Amino acid sequence: PFIFIINYLQDVSYIEEVAAVDSAEVLYNLNGFTNQIISAEDDIATYSAKTVPSLHWQPFAESFSSYQRSFNIVRRNILAGNSFLTNLTCRTPVETNLTLKDIYFHSEHLREDELLRGSQSLTYLLWSITILILLLAAGNFLLIRIAQQDRDSSRFAIHKCYGASNKHLFYQLLGEIGLQTGVILLLSCILTYGLHPYFIQILSPEHIYPFELFNLSNFVFVGFICLIMGIICSILYFHFKHHVSREGVRGMLQPKPQQINLSKILTILQIGIFTSLLFYCTIIISQINFIKNKPLGIDTEHILQVGWFDNSRSYQPLKEELLQHPGILYVCNGMSIPFTYIPSIEKIPLLTEPEKQVDVVCAYGDEDFTNVYKIPIIESQEFTPIEFNPSPENNYSSTTDVWVNKKFVETFKLDHPLGMILNQQHSVHYRITGVTEDYHTQSLHYPVRPTMILPPSSYLLLIRYQPGKRQEILEYLQDLYLSRNPEYIFECKEYNYSDLYQKDMAFMELVILFSLIAILIGGMGIFAFAIFMVESKTREIALRKVNGASERQIMLLFNRQFMTKVLVACVIGLPIAYYASRKWLENYAYRIEIQPWIFVLTIVISLCIVLLVTNWQIRQASRNNPIDTLKTE
Numbered sequence: 066p067f068i069f070i071i072n073y074l075q076d077v078s079y080i081e082e083v084a085a086v087d088s089a090e091v092l093y094n095l096n097g098f099t100n101q102i103i104s105a106e107d108d109i110a111t112y113s114a115k116t117v118p119s120l121h122w123q124p125f126a127e128s129f130s131s132y133q134r135s136f137n138i139v140r141r142n143i144l145a146g147n148s149f150l151t152n153l154t155c156r157t158p159v160e161t162n163l164t165l166k167d168i169y170f171h172s173e174h175l176r177e178d179e180l181l182r183g184s185q186s187l188t189y190l191l192w193s194i195t196i197l198i199l200l201l202a203a204g205n206f207l208l209i210r211i212a213q214q215d216r217d218s219s220r221f222a223i224h225k226c227y228g229a230s231n232k233h234l235f236y237q238l239l240g241e242i243g244l245q246t247g248v249i250l251l252l253s254c255i256l257t258y259g260l261h262p263y264f265i266q267i268l269s270p271e272h273i274y275p276f277e278l279f280n281l282s283n284f285v286f287v288g289f290i291c292l293i294m295g296i297i298c299s300i301l302y303f304h305f306k307h308h309v310s311r312e313g314v315r316g317m318l319q320p321k322p323q324q325i326n327l328s329k330i331l332t333i334l335q336i337g338i339f340t341s342l343l344f345y346c347t348i349i350i351s352q353i354n355f356i357k358n359k360p361l362g363i364d365t366e367h368i369l370q371v372g373w374f375d376n377s378r379s380y381q382p383l384k385e386e387l388l389q390h391p392g393i394l395y396v397c398n399g400m401s402i403p404f405t406y407i408p409s410i411e412k413i414p415l416l417t418e419p420e421k422q423v424d425v426v427c428a429y430g431d432e433d434f435t436n437v438y439k440i441p442i443i444e445s446q447e448f449t450p451i452e453f454n455p456s457p458e459n460n461y462s463s464t465t466d467v468w469v470n471k472k473f474v475e476t477f478k479l480d481h482p483l484g485m486i487l488n489q490q491h492s493v494h495y496r497i498t499g500v501t502e503d504y505h506t507q508s509l510h511y512p513v514r515p516t517m518i519l520p521p522s523s524y525l526l527l528i529r530y531q532p533g534k535r536q537e538i539l540e541y542l543q544d545l546y547l548s549r550n551p552e553y554i555f556e557c558k559e560y561n562y563s564d565l566y567q568k569d570m571a572f573m574e575l576v577i578l579f580s581l582i583a584i585l586i587g588g589m590g591i592f593a594f595a596i597f598m599v600e601s602k603t604r605e606i607a608l609r610k611v612n613g614a615s616e617r618q619i620m621l622l623f624n625r626q627f628m629t630k631v632l633v634a635c636v637i638g639l640p641i642a643y644y645a646s647r648k649w650l651e652n653y654a655y656r657i658e659i660q661p662w663i664f665v666l667t668i669v670i671s672l673c674i675v676l677l678v679t680n681w682q683i684r685q686a687s688r689n690n691p692i693d694t695l696k697t698e
Contacts, residue, residue, distance in 0.1 A: 068093060073156050092169050123160040131155075194579045197338050199290075201583055203297055204331045205590035235302050239295075246294045250287060254278065332594045333630050336675065337638035339587040340631075342580040344642040344667040345649075348659065349573050352650060355657045356569075357562055361403060362504030362513070364439040365560035367535070370401045371526045371542055372556055380524065387526075390541060392534035397437045397527040399430025399518075402506050405564040411517070413488050413495070415477060423476055426506050426514050429521040435468070435501060437529045443471065445499035446483055465519060468499035473515035508565040512654040588678045591627075595679040598623070599686040606686055619687040624676060631675050635668050 068086055070079040079091070086093075088100045132155060139153050161168075261276045277283070373383070384396045412422040428434070435442055445468065464486070474482050479497075487495045495517065503513045530538040539557065546555045563570055599606075606619055643659065650656040 073154075092166070121160065121162040125158045125160070127155045127157065191575065191579075194342070194576070194583075197342065198579060198583050198586060199293065201335055201338055201586045201590065203293055204335050205586060205593065206297060207300065207331055209593050235298075238302050239298050242294055242298045242301075246291065250290065329630070332591060333634045333637070335587040335590045336631055336634035336671065339580070339583045339674075340635055340667060340671045341638040341642035341645075342576075342583045343670060344639055344663065345646055346576050346580040347663050347667060348642075348646040348650070348657075349576050351657050351663070352653065353566065353569060353573050356509045356566065356653065356655065359509060359655060362440070362502060363402065365403075367530050367532055368401070368437060368560065369526075369528045369530065369535075369538065369542070370558045371528065371546070373524050373526050373546070373550075387528065387545075390538070392531050392538050392541075393528055394531060395433050395436040395529040397430050397433040398521045398524060399434050399437075399527050400428065400521065400525060401527060401558070401560065402428055402438065402504075403560075403565060404507055408506055411488075413477075416487070417478065423515060425473065426516040428506055428516055428518045430518050430527070431521060434518055434527070435499075437527045438504070440504055441502040443500040443502060444483060464494040464496050466498045467495045468501055468518040469497055470501050470513070470516045471503050472513050473517060474500055476515045509655045510653055584674060588674060591675055591678050592682070595627075595682045598626075599682050603686065603689075606689070610687070616684070616687045620680070620683050623683045624680070627675050627679050628672060631668070631671050635671065639664060639667065 067080060067082045068091070069081075070091075071077070081091075083100070086100050091100070093100060135153060135155065139151050143151060258276055258278075380398060384398075387393050387396045409427040411425045411427050413425050415421050415423060430437070434440075469482065477487070479485055482497045482500055485497045487497070499518075501518075504516070505511075505513060506516055507514075528538070528542070542557065543555045546553075602623075609619060609622075646659060650659075
């Protein structure tokens with residue numbers, strides 16, 4: 066795809082491929098298709114807060130007589146049948162003290178729901194998950210270093226015996242952790258470079274940007290990593306220093322039972338984090354499946370949308386010709402629904418309160434639109450074309466027959482809607498000739514809205530075919546199209562669920578990916594803690610076996626301890642995950658209820674993961690010969 070801009074005089078043009086458009090030079094938003102990669106919400110807030118001391122906006126409109134002369138030419142040719150659709154535009158210079166960027170961000174088309182959906186919230190959420198995973202990794206590192214407490218404490222004590230100062234010991238520990246951090250950052254750069262195309266395909270397939278290693282964001286992130294590792298280094302240093310100060314050099318060199326209070330806290334924290342992500346992941350998958358399977362009030366299966374380069378006079382013969390094919394059930398001229406873009410909105414005043422206007426979604430189709438989409442009809446009259454009888458008496462107005470949905474009738478409080486004429490204050494009047502059941506014209510982020518079906522203004526064919534005849538109909542349409550329009554390319558579209566929920570599905574994939582990473586990292590930390598705990602309980606296990614405890618009893622004893630940690634972690638993590646899930650679900654007008662079984666499933670899966678990670682180490686320790694263990698104690 067490409068963007069092209071032509072000025073009014075048609076003497077200056079701008080043509081560029083979408084991927085090559087520089088957002089610093091050109092900003093565009095075409096029904097939600099935009100190159101606005103930065104957070105639009107932040108920019109709108111910034112520009113809305115920006116005050117202009119004296120706003121200057123002076124248009125220089127064309128004179129009424131000049132405009133009337135142009136209008137009469139257009140009206141005369143429409144009545145003569147020389148044109149079906151004509152846009153009358155007049156050049157209007159404007160003098161202002163606003164920049165183009167000011168105008169762009171203050172324009173009414175940049176409503177919050179028309180921007181890159183969830184760009185800011187998605188960024189915050191991904192950062193939150195990244196920080197959680199970073200905390201998991203930091204917790205693992207602490208667990209492993211604490212598991213080496215005896216060795217490190219003894220080494221530090223020996224250094225102290227040889228005259229090493231606390232400052233020297235701190236620098237030594239800082240050097241070890243700094244070297245490990247450098248290796249980690251190098252590996253992360255390599256992995257990021259390799260996974261960058263995959264993440265771009267998920268997050269921003271429309272706006273592909275290259276991988277840049279040296280930029281401000283990366284330097285800030287590296288600085289944040291170094292800060293975390295510095296904090297870890299300080300915690301370890303003061304932890305060891307406390308032991309040395311409390312027990313003395315001689316006490317540090319003597320064997321002693323190990324203290325694992327900090328390890329227990331870190332283990333519970335890790336289990337709580339990946340339990341929260343597991344719960345959140347379950348909610349997201351359930352919601353995506355819910356909106357995928359929820360009826361839209363229309364049948365989108367077995368429908369093809371084909372663009373046809375023909376004029377209005379040949380449409381009816383073409384429709385009759387297509388219906389001669391035994392595999393084609395209905396043919397309609399109209400726009401496909403649900404819309405994957407921001408729909409056309411018409412503001413219609415209420416009959417009882419004309420000063421109040423209601424946003425009405427405009428769908429486009431002829432009399433077979435409801436047959437193509439199998440929309441149930443409540444009541445209807447004959448669907449007639451636009452009536453255009455301009456005269457001074459009716460203010461050069463036109464009357465258009467429309468079909469409305471039940472939500473429209475309820476919103477406008479119409480007891481007898483058929484034949485009712487709306488929007489009489491404007492040049493285009495709407496006469497209701499049909500009422501249908503409610504149906505969705507957008508994704509389930511939005512509720513059912515008042516909708517009216519207008520006569521189409523373009524030539525897109527919506528074709529419902531018999532099930533099982535898709536390939537046959539495609540070949541027939543392609544042959545017919547190319548025989549009539551050999552200079553054009555045949556294009557055909559079908560409803561695709563992912564078109565409506567592309568960002569939601571990308572978000573689901575990312576959360577699942579991060580959850581798996583968190584479970585993997587958390588599992589490694591729990592495994593390290595299990596090794597540490599089993600090593601510290603070697604004598605206890607041997608004594609229990611000598612006193613008649615079976616392998617099963619020993620495993621049950623230690624598993625009970627881990628099960629307690631899982632339950633404590635769930636008590637801490639699940640309320641936080643529940644709150645985050647409720648906030649995310651508020652993005653949808655139709656959403657699942659968080660059922661008790663999700664809590665139970667999360668707890669059960671967490672227990673299974675923890676027991677699978679720890680059971681092997683516990684079983685190995687319980688199978689050791691107690692005589693060999695007691696010999697070395």
